[in-house]
Amino acid sequence: xxxxxxxxVIAAVLVVIFALLLFTFQVRQSEVAVLTTFGKPAANNxxxxxxxxxxxxxxxxxxxxxxxxxxxxxxxxxxxxxxxDIILTSVYVGWRISDAKEFFPKFAxxxxxxxxRQLETMLRSAKAAVIGKHSLSDLVNSDPKQLKFxxxxxxxxxxxxxxxxxxxxGISIEFLGIKKLGLPESVTQAVFDRMKSERQKYISEAxxxxxxxxxxxxxxxxxxxxxxxxxxxxxxxxxxxxxVAEAAKTLSVFQQNPELAIFQLQLQALKDSLNQKSTLIFDxxxxxxxxxxxxxxxxxxx
Amino acid sequence: xxxxxxxxxxxxMQDAGSQALAEALRSSFVIVKIAMAALLVLIFAAGFFTVGxxxxxxILRFGKPxxxxxxxxxxxxxxxxxxxPIDEVIRIxxxxxxxxxxxxxxxxxxxxxxxAGTEPPPGPSLNPQMDGxxxxxxxxxxxxxxxxxxxxxxxxxxxxxxxxxTNQQFTLxxxxxxxxxxxxxxxxxxxxRFNVDDILTxxxxxxxxxxxxxxxxxxxxxxxxxAIDRVEVTDTIPPRQLKDVFDQVTIARQNRxxxxxxxxxxxxxxxxxxxxxxxSITNAAESARTRYVTAIASDATAFTELLPKYTxxxxxxxxxxxxxxxxxxxxxxQDKIFLPQRADGKPxxxxxxxxxxxxxxxSAANP
Numbered sequence: 001x002x003x004x005x006x007x008x009v010i011a012a013v014l015v016v017i018f019a020l021l022l023f024t025f026q027v028r029q030s031e032v033a034v035l036t037t038f039g040k041p042a043a044n045n046x047x048x049x050x051x052x053x054x055x056x057x058x059x060x061x062x063x064x065x066x067x068x069x070x071x072x073x074x075x076x077x078x079x080x081x082x083x084x085d086i087i088l089t090s091v092y093v094g095w096r097i098s099d100a101k102e103f104f105p106k107f108a109x110x111x112x113x114x115x116x117r118q119l120e121t122m123l124r125s126a127k128a129a130v131i132g133k134h135s136l137s138d139l140v141n142s143d144p145k146q147l148k149f150x151x152x153x154x155x156x157x158x159x160x161x162x163x164x165x166x167x168x169x170g171i172s173i174e175f176l177g178i179k180k181l182g183l184p185e186s187v188t189q190a191v192f193d194r195m196k197s198e199r200q201k202y203i204s205e206a207x208x209x210x211x212x213x214x215x216x217x218x219x220x221x222x223x224x225x226x227x228x229x230x231x232x233x234x235x236x237x238x239x240x241x242x243x244v245a246e247a248a249k250t251l252s253v254f255q256q257n258p259e260l261a262i263f264q265l266q267l268q269a270l271k272d273s274l275n276q277k278s279t280l281i282f283d284x285x286x287x288x289x290x291x292x293x294x295x296x297x298x299x300x301x302x
Numbered sequence: 303x304x305x306x307x308x309x310x311x312x313x314x315m316q317d318a319g320s321q322a323l324a325e326a327l328r329s330s331f332v333i334v335k336i337a338m339a340a341l342l343v344l345i346f347a348a349g350f351f352t353v354g355x356x357x358x359x360x361i362l363r364f365g366k367p368x369x370x371x372x373x374x375x376x377x378x379x380x381x382x383x384x385x386x387p388i389d390e391v392i393r394i395x396x397x398x399x400x401x402x403x404x405x406x407x408x409x410x411x412x413x414x415x416x417x418a419g420t421e422p423p424p425g426p427s428l429n430p431q432m433d434g435x436x437x438x439x440x441x442x443x444x445x446x447x448x449x450x451x452x453x454x455x456x457x458x459x460x461x462x463x464x465x466x467x468t469n470q471q472f473t474l475x476x477x478x479x480x481x482x483x484x485x486x487x488x489x490x491x492x493x494x495r496f497n498v499d500d501i502l503t504x505x506x507x508x509x510x511x512x513x514x515x516x517x518x519x520x521x522x523x524x525x526x527x528x529a530i531d532r533v534e535v536t537d538t539i540p541p542r543q544l545k546d547v548f549d550q551v552t553i554a555r556q557n558r559x560x561x562x563x564x565x566x567x568x569x570x571x572x573x574x575x576x577x578x579x580x581x582s583i584t585n586a587a588e589s590a591r592t593r594y595v596t597a598i599a600s601d602a603t604a605f606t607e608l609l610p611k612y613t614x615x616x617x618x619x620x621x622x623x624x625x626x627x628x629x630x631x632x633x634x635x636q637d638k639i640f641l642p643q644r645a646d647g648k649p650x651x652x653x654x655x656x657x658x659x660x661x662x663x664x665s666a667a668n669p
Contacts, residue, residue, distance in 0.1 A: 026387065028362060028366075029367050030472070031365070048366075049364070068465040068476065069463055069480070094524060142496065150491075177484070178491075179406060182428075182435065182437070183443075184430065185427045185429055185430055188427045188428040192426075192427070192543050192544060195443070195498075195541075195544055195547075196544055199547040199548060200547065202551045203550050203551050203554040206554035206555045210557060213558075213561070215565075217566060222572055228573075228576040228577060229576055236583050236584055237587070239588055239590075239591050240587050242591060243590065243594045244594070246591075254601075260609060260616075263620055263623070264601070264604075264608070270631065271627055274635055275634055278636060279636065280631070280635045281652070283643055284643060
């Protein structure tokens, strides 16, 4: 009895393991699975990671797909803008299998590469259509109101999404952005020429500005200095005038005897004018030499 | 015999046979038990695994990552999981800080060339298939590149939501690629909003700020599960074809600034000199006023003192004063020429040579 129990337990364990292998399957995080019954896909995708039940092959079969975001970048390609300029763009697309049961019948073996080829075709027409409606100034502009960079990205994304939805590919676009933006090679040379002449303009502008501004500063300073001096001179005149006015109060003193006052002034003026380094020519009538008049002159006139 | 024996002594024989069989089974069951126990221990022990310093591990139980947020990531050390296929251990090469550099804004070169300091000579134009660049808002072409530092914020998204190539490996290559495209988009988008001089010189910080903002926005919008730590615009240069002329602009602008500085210091000098002379003019006026007023006052005082003497005998007073003055004058005067009256009383003819040479005073006089 005992040996039978052990045998049964072991057998049971083996059966359970075998049954589990046959009747269950795991879906990993990042995977989405489609369960087919006699080749017919189930209504729902299995997109949550867990352990699931199934009937063994050939009744039911599991198809697994990567439901992670795939990165796809299209070729750097030329498009005409609405003004006839040619620009080059490359976009990156984050896409994923959103509906595996729709996706896998449409692409052989659920191939990501096949899907990306499809995506590339759609992107090409979407880009041509969207860029053809815009000008280069919608893509590069210092005025944020006129810049339509994000709008253009959104338009391309919407155009691709619409195409995908109309044919029900089971693909969703998670994000789309412009990865590269450029000009045709011949245009870059023209841009260089324009940039060069622009730089030369800046060079002469800087030279002119420097000299003009320096002259302006200097002449303004000189004018200001002249103003300061003129003001100071005006002040000086006023101050001296104040002095005269102040002195005028004392004039009443001199009015007591104007003759004496005038005499004093003349005397002072005489002293001041005949200061050093002057030559005085006089005859005997000039006092005090008038004394000479009376001495030798008398003998000579005798 | 044996058949007969069996039939003859079935019980006895059975007893002996079953005993032997039981004995054999028992001993073999012991072996099986030991083997099973050993197997259990082995299975248990096989559940241990180590994680190295440059990687993290995630345990998938029935395909589902265990733990939430950062706890999902098992760091360096010893860990244990249930045996496959219940648990599956996946390892992700990961460092604390991830870095990616933009790929689209730089001319054709290789890391080896950059290390060696050599670069391909610039051609007359830029080949779109090889040379990267960005177009600025004023339609100039410049080269730029930026480096993003980020860390994994949400491992479930960053690790399990982005495919790396077509294989089923779990690495950060997928999300790293997405971040790289975000920074590529960000430099193109930001350059499209800035004028060339703002990016290169005037507002480089603003440009860097714009790129960082854009990368952060995109990481959030595209739900990359990463947090952007820093975006550094490492290089911004004009096209190498135009290096000379760009340098000349810089030199011309420096010259302009130098001229302005010279002018400004000249301005300071002129103004301070003017201030000084203005002060000296007013000071001179002040002192002249004081002198004048004081002189008049002292004259007045002297006048008041002299007045009584003068009124006593005006003529005598005048003569005395004049004589005193003459004494003083004659002391000071350099040349004194005395011309006595001619005997005949006629006036003398006197010739004065004006503008005489200073050292020949005598020639002035006519003896």
